[in-house]
Amino acid sequence: MTQANFMYDAVNDRAGLPLTVAIFADRPHVRAEMRDDAEAAGFLLSTSGDVAALLAGDDIRVLGDIVLLDCPVLDAASMAALCRLDLRAARAGAHLVVSTSVDALDDVFACLDQSNPQILVDPDRAERVIALGRVLAQMPGQRMRELSQEDRLLLLRLTEQVSQLAARLGTPDQRDHPVRESGLWQVEAPRKGFRGADGGQNDGRNDGRLRPGGTPALPDPQRIRQVIRNRQLRTRFFDAALFADPAWDILLDLSAARGEGRQVSVTSLCIASGVPATTALRWIAQMSEVGLLERVADEQDGRRAFIGLSQAAADGMARYFAELDTGAGQAA
Template sequence: MAEDSRATVLICGFSALQPDLSSLAHALGQRVFSQVTLDELPKRLVQTAALDVLVLDLRGGLTNARAQDALIRANDERKELPFCRLVVLFDIEAIDFVFAELNGPECTLLCQPALPDIVTALAVSGLEARENHKASLSDVTGDADSSRLDKLSEEVRRLAATIERLVGGEARSPSFVNENERPYRGPAVEQPKGKVEAGSPPDHGEIRALIRIRRLRERFLPEDLFADPAWDMLLDLFAARLAGERVSVSSLCIAAAVPPSTALRWIGQLTDRGIFQRVDDPVDGRRAFIELSDKAAQALSAWAQAVRASGGVLGPKAS
C-alpha cells in the first residue's frame, strides 16, 4: 500500500468553525485527524505520535484564565511533536497573550483573518511541515534535491490554484484601526520656541509629530498608497524609547496601520533581524513588550541628526 503523503491536520476551536476549517483542509488535499475542544486538546496531543499542522481557532473564546491555561499546556505538548506547525486564529483582544505565549518560527498568527489568509496559512503550513519531514529522512543531495525542489514548486502552484478557487473574489480583511481614529494618539505638540541645532539628538515630540504628519497624508490621498509598517513601527518605538515608555504588541500593531496579522509578521521579521527585541512583562508573564535594539536606536538617532544637517525638518520639539 502506498504511503499517504497528505499533510495531517488537527483542528481545535471554540466557535462553530465558520468557515468550516475541516472542509478547507480537505479541499487543500490535507487529512484531518479530528476536531476537538480546547479542554480535550492536551490529552489528544499526548496520544498523537505525529502531526503536521495544529489549527487553533480561538476566536470568541479566549477570555478566561482556565482557557489560557489549557492553551499553554496544549502548546507545550505540541512542541513535543517534530515538524508540527501551528496556525492560530484569534481576536484582537487576545493579541498580547497570543504573541507572548504562542509566537515562534513554527507558528502562523492570524488576527481577525479573512478567508484568503486562513486558506493560505493552512496550505503553506502543511507544505512546510511535509517538506521538513522529507528533508530529515533523506541525506541525498544534488540531483535529488533539485527534483525535490521541482516537486515543491509544482505543489505550490497547485495549492495556489486551489486557494484561488476557494477564495476567489473575497476582499482582504481591513485594518482594525478605526477610520475615525488615527493610529497614533499622542498629545498635541506646540511649535518650537527656539532654533533646533542640527547636531542635537531628537526628542520624542519631534518623532511623534513626524508620525502625525505621515498620517495626514491619508486625509488627502488613498491610504493604501502609503503602507510602510516597518518604518511606522520603527518611528513609534523610537518615540517611545525617547519618552521612556514601553510599547505592547497590540499598541505596536496599531501604530503599523496595517491589518494585525500583517503587523505581527513584520514584528517577527524585524525581531529575527535584531532590529526589535522582545521583553517579557515582569509583572504579567503572559504579556510581552517590544522595543528597539540599541543598534537600531543609535541608527535612528543618527538618521534624525542627518535629516537636520541636510536642511530637513522632523517636527516640533516637545515643550
C-alpha cells in the same frame, strides 16, 4: 464546460507519509471551513473537535504536523493550556496557526513564545489559506529553495495584496456566514493628536550626546511623534492605502516609545502600523526574525509580553535621524 479543479495533490513528509492537520474550534462553521481549506491544500485531517478537546490532550505529536486553533476568547485555564501547547509544539516541531480576536490578542501573544506560531486576527478564509501555504513552505522535503531576505519581503507584500484582493472581492462562503460583517478587521493609525504616555523616564537616549562607540542617541520622542503625525496627515487628502508602509511605521512608533520609557503591546503596535492586524503580525514576525524587533517580558506580570526595538534597530534609527540633521530635508 469542464469545471476547474483547485484541489492540491496530497503533501507528504520526507518519508512519504502524508502531512496531517488537527483542527480545533468551538464555532462549527469555522471548524468546517478550516477542514475544507486544509484538505484542499493537500493535508490529511488527523482529528477535529472543539477547543476543550485540544486543551485536554496529552501529546501534540498525536495531533498532527499542523494544529489549526481558533480561540477568540481566553480565560485563565485556556491561557495556561495554550502555554503548555506552545511548549509541546516547539519540542515536537509542530506548526501552530492560531486565530483569535483583537480583545484576546495580547493574551494569546503572551502565551505563544516558544513555537513561532502564525497568529491571525479575525481572519477570513483567504488569510487561513495563505497561512497554510506559509506552513507548507517551511516543511522539509517539499523541494522549495531557501528564500532570501528579499524574497521574504516580496512574499510578505504579495500576501498583503492577495488578502486585500480577497477581502474586496468577497466569497459566497463569507456571505453565507453573517458572523463576519466587514471582511478583514481594519485598524486605524493613531489619530492626529495621539501621543505616547507621559511621565516616562529619559534614560539618556535623548540628551543629544553620543553613546559609547560613537552611535548617536535617538532624538526627542516628541520629534518622532511629529513625524508620525505628519505621515498620518496625508490620509486626510489621499487614500491611506497609497502610503501603507507598516515596517517604517512600526519602527517609528517603537523609537518614540523607547525614548518615552513606555512599553508597547502587540495590539498597540498593530494599530500603529496602520494595516490590518494579521498583516501587522506578519511584519512583526518578519522584523523579529531579521533582528529588528525583540520580545520583551513584562517584569511585573509574567503573563504579558511587549515588543521593543533591538539595539541594532535603535542604533539604525538614531543614525537615520542624525543623518537628517546633517543633510537637507525632514523625516517623513
